[in-house]
Amino acid sequence: MNDARFQQVRPVRLYQTIVEQIEGAIARGEFRPGQRLPNERELVAQFGASRPTVREALRVLEANGVIRSRPGDPHGPEVLPFSPSGLAKQMTRLAQLEEMSVAELVAFRMILDSAANLLAARLRSAAELAAMERTLAVMAEAIDRGYDEFSKADVAFHDAIASASRNSLIQVCNNVVRGVVLSLIEDRVARSRNSRALMRESLQHHREVLAAIRAGDGQAAARISRRNIYDYYAGYVPESDRAAMRALLEV
Structure with missing residues (x-):
């Protein structure tokens, strides 16, 4: 019998997958510094997630210095240049x-x-x-x-x-x-x-x-x-x- 052991999986919060997708898009150059992400309503529709979940993802991205987000901004969050x-x-x-x-x-x-x-x-x-x-x-x-x-x-x-x-x-x-x-x-x-x-x-x-x-x-x-x-x-x-x-x- 194989002796391999697996660790229990942890549930991934929805906002984390949104964060990962947005960071991945920026890393691939799909969004460059100064450009805007889709606005909040469009992000909710594209991700198929609730507004609070999208807002939490944006809050994390902003805390990490990836974007600048203003609630209700019709133009969407701004992608920031890298900062140490x-x-x-x-x-x-x-x-x-x-x-x-x-x-x-x-x-x-x-x-x-x-x-x-x-x-x-x-x-x-x-x-x-x-x-x-x-x-x-x-x-x-x-x-x-x-x-x-x-x-x-x-x-x-x-x-x-x-x-x-x-x-x-x-x-x-x-x-x-x-x-x-x-x-x-x-x-x-x-x-x-x-x-x-x-x-x-x-x-x-x-x-x-x-x-x-x-x-x-x-x-x-x-x-x-x-x-x-x-x-x-x-x-x-x-x-x-x-x-x-x-x-x-x-x-």
């Missing part, structure tokens, strides 16, 4: 529900950031290098203005590197992961008694990365980045969860 904010919301939710640990997020950031640094060291232009240097100078000035200003300058520095990597997906994912990690721990960093010392230490780490990028040494830029991210965030991750993060230091 939807991805950020989903990753934050996963982290908050403990389905994705801070350790996993930090490890992923180590991977993304080091890849961006490696590529930037090889591909950056003189103008892009100058942009990195300017953002680093702003970071130095921001230490006296507090953590919020320093954090903004930090984001600008990493954006400049990600842009120089010539890979827009790295840039999007790096922004999202960095934002999610900071949203989970930034209160502890900002309230830390030695926050100024942490900012000065972070600034020095960024200077080391910039020096490697300036020298065109991608491997060094990547290695320094992984080490710096580990040193900065390890204290916020339980010792038992740091194995993957430490493994990346050996790359």
Whole structure:
């Protein structure tokens, strides 16, 4: 007798199938950003579903940043361009529900950031290098203005590197992961008694990365980045969860 075992099926709510069909149509290019879906009445007729079911599907799509929907709009919901904010919301939710640990997020950031640094060291232009240097100078000035200003300058520095990597997906994912990690721990960093010392230490780490990028040494830029991210965030991750993060230091 075959030993295969099946899991019990879960009932699929009608609005979920509507969401999947609309997302599929957008993914296939049948609807492009700026175009309109059929209006609510037409969607009810096409899906053969109730008005509340269609409205729930549209609510989910809007919450995910896929469409902009206005009740009673005769022109139908507008398809929105891709925005990383939807991805950020989903990753934050996963982290908050403990389905994705801070350790996993930090490890992923180590991977993304080091890849961006490696590529930037090889591909950056003189103008892009100058942009990195300017953002680093702003970071130095921001230490006296507090953590919020320093954090903004930090984001600008990493954006400049990600842009120089010539890979827009790295840039999007790096922004999202960095934002999610900071949203989970930034209160502890900002309230830390030695926050100024942490900012000065972070600034020095960024200077080391910039020096490697300036020298065109991608491997060094990547290695320094992984080490710096580990040193900065390890204290916020339980010792038992740091194995993957430490493994990346050996790359």
